Every structure is written in structure tokens, then in C-alpha cells.
Amino acid sequence: MAAEEEGAAPSEMAATFKVLHDHSDRIYQWDYERNRTQLVGLYNKAMGSQWNSVTDLDWSTPVDPEALVDHDGAAMVLFRAAAAEPGSPIAHWGDREFTALGVELFTASLSQFMHGEQGAMLTAAKIVETVPWIDAKYYAATQTMDEARHTEVFARYLDEKVGDAYPMNPFLEEQITALLEDSRWDIAYLGMQIVIESLALAAFGDMLRRTEEPLLRKLLRYVMSDEARHVAFGVLTLREFYEGLSEAELRDRQEFLLDNTLRSRSRSTTPEVWDRLGVDIERLRPHIAAAAARSQVNPFAGFQRGFFAKLVPNVKKLGLLDANNGYLRERWGQAGLLEFEFEKDTASEYAAYDEVARDRGARA
Ligand SMILES: [Fe+2]
Ligand SMILES: [Fe+2]
Structure with a gap:
């Protein structure tokens, strides 16, 4: 009996964590001179902008997950249209089922935010260890704390207000694992600070626009x-670092960006949500496609535009759009992404996001 219990423990434990193998070098930096003034400024700003997840958010706010469902959102409109398609497996659905779907979609999104934030915490910690500049190590240390707070607040919201959560989406997990295992420190930066955090800004902004719930709004x-x-930290660091790389090395980074944008598999399908609702997604999928074609609605178009409007100008500022005779410019251009190249890069506009300073100013 005791042996069985002992035997059971490791497999239960294994389900609660995952082991990764990093291939990058850890670096001690003996040169403590603070000569990167923009990074020093960003670090000072970060220290002053730390907020407190316990005292700055009102966790007593009552939340009704069903009231959070955005019935007029493009995704929900599309799914209702899919229900009306001939032979649809959700043809019998009424308001109750669509509300349940909305709660599951919301829970699934928030769950990916939580897992992605933990990935960001691990990545920021990796950057502390692997980046060769002292000012960047200091900054990444503040970011590690920020990401801990983000992980914690999404986890708490899911636990206390929603009462449910989904496992990490395998595509997101694969994407972040690749960053954490890569031997090149700048790839962790490029993948997290530039690609995933641009994506996060777009995703959080999208949810913020669609919710009135005050706790969630402030948290976001x-x-x-x-x-x-x-x-901004990613843009400032990588811009300097990439000035010193060869064309061949820059080409690797351009390929990385293509892999993580145009070639990445869609993360828009959420099979677990449909599993929970007892719907066979493979049976439903053609009806969703038919409804989308008929209405010409792509519920992810707005979100993707938001993502590329952040990503493209940031990548341009790194010099990666135009390196190798505009290799990336040409490919992104073919995909119609260059309309965003003159948007503001995040290093130029990060102060505009500083809601913490605004709230503190209003209180003072
Ligand atoms: Fe972050
Ligand atoms: Fe974060």
C-alpha cells in the first residue's frame, strides 16, 4: 500500500510541472558602469511604476462571469451564424448555451494570459542570467517581478472570480519553450519582448475594450x-545589439520572425472549449467556415491588426525589416503588413500606457 502511494506521487507531481533544458550561457558582468542611458531611464521608471497586486486592486469586487460575456463580439456573432447553417451540430442552441460558450471562451483566454505570463516570468529571469549588459540585467530583474505579479493576478482572478481554468495551449507552450531553450540570448528577447508582448498588448487591449467589469479593467x-x-526594453536593447550583427545573423532573426508570424499555426481554434460543451469541433468547423465566408466576418481580424500595428514598427526600429536588402520587408509586404510600418514603435510611446502614474497623479 505504502509502495503504491509512493509510486503514485511522482506521476501526480509530473502533471503539475514541466522540465525545460536551456542551452544558453549564464554571464557574470564585472563592468558596472551605467552607460546605457535609455535603459537606465527605463529601469528607474520601472522601479517607480511597480504596483501592488494586493492593495492596488479591489479584490472584493463581485464578478458574475455570465455578465462578462460579449454577445455582440465578432466571435459570438460568427458562432450564432454557424448555428444557423444547415446541418449545424449546434442548431438547437439557445441563449443559455451561447452564454455558457461565452464563459468558456473568456475563461480560456484568461487562462492563456496566465500561462503566457508565467512564460514571460521565466523568460525575463533567463534574460537576467544571459544578457551581457549590466543595465539590461537590472531592467530584466524588474521585469521578472512584473511578470510574477501578472501571473499571480490572472491566477487569482481565475480562481476567485471565475472558479475555473484551462491548461496551457500547446502552441503557446511550444512557442515559449523554444525561447527558453534557445542558446542565443537575443532570441529569447526577440520572441518574448517583441513578438509575444506585442501580441499580449493587442490581446489585453482587445479584452479591455470589451469589458465593463471594474476589477478586470483595472487589472488589464x-x-x-x-x-x-x-x-520598449526589447526594442532599445536589440536595436543596439543588431547593429553589430552580420547580414547572415540578421537573416536568422528575420527567419525567426517569419516563423513566428506568417508561418505560425493558427491559435484561434480552441478545441478544449468545444470538448467541454460536448460539441465535436471537427463537425462544427465547416459550418463556422461557411458562416464566415457568407458574412465575410473574420472575428480575429481586428485583433490581428492590433498585433501587427504593434509588431511591425517595433521590428522596423530594430533594423530587421530592411536588413538583407529588405528580405523581411518584401515578405511582410506580400502579406499586406507594411501598412503598419509608420505606426508608433513601443519604445517611443510606452509612457502613454502608464496608467499607474496617471492613477497616482489623480490621487495626489
Ligand atoms: Fe511583459
Ligand atoms: Fe506580463
């Missing part, structure tokens, strides 16, 4: 003000 505003600073 505060997380976004940190994220904008994190993206």
Missing part, C-alpha cells in the same frame, strides 16, 4: 502599462 490597464515598458 495596469498589466498593459508594464507590458508597454517591457516591449
Whole structure:
């Protein structure tokens, strides 16, 4: 009996954590001179903008997950249209089922935010260890704390207000694991600070626009003000680092960006949500496609535009759009992404996101 219990423990434990193998070098930096003034400024700003997840958010706010469902959102409109398609497996659905779907979609999104934030915490900690500049190590240390707070607040919201959570989406897990295991320190930066955090800013902004719930709104505003600073950190560091790389090395980074944008598999399908609702997604999928074609609605178009409007100008500022005779410019241009190249890069506008300073100013 005791042996069985002992035998059971490791497999239960294994389900609660995952082991990764990093291939990068850890670096001690003996040169403590603070000569990167923009990074020093960003670090000072980060220290002053730390908020407190316990005292700055009102956790006594009552939350009704069903009231959070955005019935007029493009995704929900599309799913209702899919229900009306001939032979649809959800043809019998009424308001009750669509509300349940909305709660599951919301829970699934928030769960990915939580897991992605933990990935960001691990990545920021990796950057502390692997980046060769002292000012960047200091900044990444503040970011590690920010990401701990983000992980914690999404986890608490899911636990106390929603009462449910989903496992990490395998595509997101694969994407972040690759960053954490890569031997090149700047790839962790490029993947997290530039790609995933630009994506996060767009996703959080999208949820913020669609919710009136005051606790969630404040939480998102505060997380976004940190994220904008994190993206700025990535832009400032990598711009300097990439000035010293060869064309061949820059080409690797351009390929990385293509893999993580145009070639990345869609993360828009959420099979677990449909599993929980007892719907076979493979049977439903053609009806969703038919409804989308008929109405010409792509519920993810607005979100993707938001993502590329952040990503493209940041990548341009790194010099990666135009390196190798405009290799990335040409490919992104073919995909119609260059309309965003003159948007503001996040290093130039991160202060505009500083909701924490605004709230403190209003209180003072
Ligand atoms: Fe974060
Ligand atoms: Fe972040």
C-alpha cells in the first residue's frame, strides 16, 4: 500500500510541472558602469511604476462571469451564424448555451494570459542570467517581478472570480519553450519582448475594450502599462545589439520572425472549449467556415491588426525589416503588413500606457 502511494506521487507531481533544458550561457558582468542611458531611464521608471497586486486592486469586487460575456463580439456573432447553417451540430442552441460558450471562451483566454505570463516570468529571469549588459540585467530583474505579479493576478482572478481554468495551449507552450531553450540570448528577447508582448498588448487591449467589469479593467490597464515598458526594453536593447550583427545573423532573426508570424499555426481554434460543451469541433468547423465566408466576418481580424500595428514598427526600429536588402520587408509586404510600418514603435510611446502614474497623479 505504502509502495503504491509512493509510486503514485511522482506521476501526480509530473502533471503539475514541466522540465525545460536551456542551452544558453549564464554571464557574470564585472563592468558596472551605467552607460546605457535609455535603459537606465527605463529601469528607474520601472522601479517607480511597480504596483501592488494586493492593495492596488479591489479584490472584493463581485464578478458574475455570465455578465462578462460579449454577445455582440465578432466571435459570438460568427458562432450564432454557424448555428444557423444547415446541418449545424449546434442548431438547437439557445441563449443559455451561447452564454455558457461565452464563459468558456473568456475563461480560456484568461487562462492563456496566465500561462503566457508565467512564460514571460521565466523568460525575463533567463534574460537576467544571459544578457551581457549590466543595465539590461537590472531592467530584466524588474521585469521578472512584473511578470510574477501578472501571473499571480490572472491566477487569482481565475480562481476567485471565475472558479475555473484551462491548461496551457500547446502552441503557446511550444512557442515559449523554444525561447527558453534557445542558446542565443537575443532570441529569447526577440520572441518574448517583441513578438509575444506585442501580441499580449493587442490581446489585453482587445479584452479591455470589451469589458465593463471594474476589477478586470483595472487589472488589464495596469498589466498593459508594464507590458508597454517591457516591449520598449526589447526594442532599445536589440536595436543596439543588431547593429553589430552580420547580414547572415540578421537573416536568422528575420527567419525567426517569419516563423513566428506568417508561418505560425493558427491559435484561434480552441478545441478544449468545444470538448467541454460536448460539441465535436471537427463537425462544427465547416459550418463556422461557411458562416464566415457568407458574412465575410473574420472575428480575429481586428485583433490581428492590433498585433501587427504593434509588431511591425517595433521590428522596423530594430533594423530587421530592411536588413538583407529588405528580405523581411518584401515578405511582410506580400502579406499586406507594411501598412503598419509608420505606426508608433513601443519604445517611443510606452509612457502613454502608464496608467499607474496617471492613477497616482489623480490621487495626489
Ligand atoms: Fe506580463
Ligand atoms: Fe511583459
